[in-house]
Amino acid sequence: MTDRGVPALDDPVGQSLGGRHAQLARRFGRAVSYVPDVASFCAVPADPDAADWDDLAKLIGPGALADLFSAPATPPPDWEPVFHMEGRQLVWSGDTPPEPDESGAAVVELGAPDVPEMLGLVARTRPGPFRQRTHELGTYLGIREHGRLVAMTGERLRPPGWTEISAVCTAPEARGRGHAARLITAVAARVTARGERPFLHVAEANTGALALYERLGFTTRKRVTFRGFRVP
Template sequence: MNVGHDETALDDPVGTSLTGHHAHLARRVGGASTYLPDVATFATVRADAGPAAWTDLAALLGSGELADMFSCPATPPDHWEPVFSLDGFQMVLPDGVEGGLAEDTADADADVVELGADDVPEMLALVARTSPGPFWPRTRELGTYLGVRRGGELVAMAGERLRPPGWTEISAVCTAPEARGQGHAARLVRALITGIEARGERPFLHVAEANTAAVALYKRLGFVIRKPVTFRGFRTP
């Protein structure tokens, strides 16, 4: 499938982000890299990493710490304890797709706002209620985050996370239980798509295979599955 942009950067989205747009948020030791604390837990080594790269990653993270390998296919040494494994999809929005879904499901009384440092406590509280995926006190530094406020209260949000060359990942899409079914998630994703495309980049995202409602929403918005992925985490020795 040709989506009109170079897809190779999406094969290691953490690594290509940390050596590119997010280099200022990176920590590195030898052949291993990860994000700064409280920004993201994702770490990476080359897909063909040898023992030295895993030694570098253990030195970078410290003993007994979580190595959140995201979708990195490299396999650590046997003495690294598995912590989690979750099947999912990497999805992309092909060139020429507008990001469908009509506006008429949106709540016209809800305000879409850009979220900043002062909004972090509310963002963390919403994440705690909805569990959209990893989100930390400095995650908003990865890109633009938008929210929906209803009566002043933050009831939905979505933002930009990984930034491989030519691409921006949409992430942290979540809505408070009492505000679901009002089109907030679609409205926020469409707004992010507009901003990403204005930079000449393409949107992509990751979603758990078991989250069938989210997969269906993203397909209605025009996203297509590029490939299956497995999200994995390990404990450093």
């Protein structure tokens, strides 16, 4: 099967919540979402009907943000659009596992005790949604300089056979030192070592990140649109 015909990648949120992230899910009918302090993403079936949208509204509540991620489904007209951003889904296309770069500052595994620092770095760099328990989605790795966390990358969505690399961020004062490339490669090596393939998402406007991902061996699988709506 080619990358373009992988159903798991067409519904990464729903496939993750129905599988390896089931313990982090909440459900109502056929609607599903992550628990709020883990992630904002939610999902409905590929062919949602009015009842599915009603179920999602009951699940996340009136006035809540329905973050549909890359799902193409369109909610009812009274759901107010909140954001709309063009992007891409990329897959790692290498024939052999990436070799981690062992040079430079040590790559360390991050966990619950590091959450305040992780949230602080995210607030400074804004790589995308990251909450108090987002680190529970998978392994997160970081680099410290003089004891301070200056770069981070980790695992997010995990549809069957795949793991998304996310939260790629580097503090402004530590950029230009190859931290992002080292961390992406380190996470990708862990993913491939367990027999899965890495993939990731990037905003179309983030040309610098896109160039880095392509240099590291990722190729565009498809273009996507990230969308969020306010529940009436």
